[in-house]
Amino acid sequence: MENGKHIWLWFIIIMVAFWSTPIFMSADSSKQRIQAELNSVYSQFGEEAHNQIVENANKLYQMLIIDTGLQQFVDNRSVTSKERKDSEQLYGKSLTLTSTATNSYLINALANWYGLTLRVQLLLIWLPLIVPFLLGAAGDGYVTRKIKLSSIGFFSSNAFSASSHLLIIFCFLPVLYLITPIAMSPFWVPIMAIVAGFAIHIVIRNAQRFWD
Template sequence: MSNGKHLMAWFIVIMVAFWSTPLFITDAQNKERIVTELGTVASLFGEKTHNLVVDNANSLYQALVIQTGLQAVIDARVVSREQQQQSEHFYGQTLTKMSERTNTYLSNAASNFYGLSIRTQLLVMWFPLLIPFLLGAAADGFACRLIKLSSFGYFSPGVHSVAAHALIFLACLPILYLIAPFVMSPFWIPFMALVAAVALRQVIINAQRFFG
């Protein structure tokens, strides 16, 4: 599989996962997960960091869902009890049951967006530490590559290919982390960066000569 097809496959998986999650994870379960993760943040990093994450997540949710009109669209699609009763005169309970499922999905989707906002802020919280680390891994990879070039070392296409596919997977992991419907420790973020740094270094070292 080419790198482009691999990336497209993960894009499809992420889209399907994001929009199908509200079918299985309820609003109450989402809220419980958010509360648990924020409690972990408060215990590990302190109340100041906890409050900063919450404030920034609220601002992000406001920008993504409220100000864009998405919340208004969701609210407009919710079927009221009055509308359900009116339809029952003609269609019985069939449309009522369908609308209840639709209402539940919309409610779950809204809380899913808020959970995404919280996870996004947790990811951003680590950026000042992780970006220099990844840049250092890339610089080390280039340095090792130059050593190989000067000593006529072997550039393994196999290692490059495996590392490149691993890097694509690892690049998609943060997005999967944002939408994962279960509780995850914030320490997953630096762990993913550590593994990604190893793959990035190998991709650079073993890239074919047209790359360097």
């Protein structure tokens, strides 16, 4: 599969997953997931860092969801208890079940967005440590490539192709982390960085001669 098609495939998978997971979640589970993640941040980073992360996540949520009118859009389309009761008298419980499912989806979708803003802040906290590590992995891969070039003189195109596809997958790991609708430890971020650094090293080490 070409790299461009590979990227589009992962993009489609992620978009479908992000917008479909609220269907299979309950409002309570969404709230519990957010609270569990906040508790994890508090226990692992302390109160001061926790408060700063929450404040920044709230600001980002405000900018993306509330200020853009999306929150109001969802609120206007949520079915109230009175509306459900009135419709049940006319159409029976089938419409009530539909409206309940719709409300649940909207609540869960907003919870996913808040979870995304929270994890963006966690990524930013780790960024000063992750960037030097990834640059070091890239530099080490380049040095290894130069040594290999001077001693062997050629590179395997199959190894480069396989490693480039691997890099695409690992590059999408942070995006998957942002949208995964389950509570996850903040320490998943450095773990993903280590995996991505390994992939970057392999790709650069096996890069073809057109780099020279």
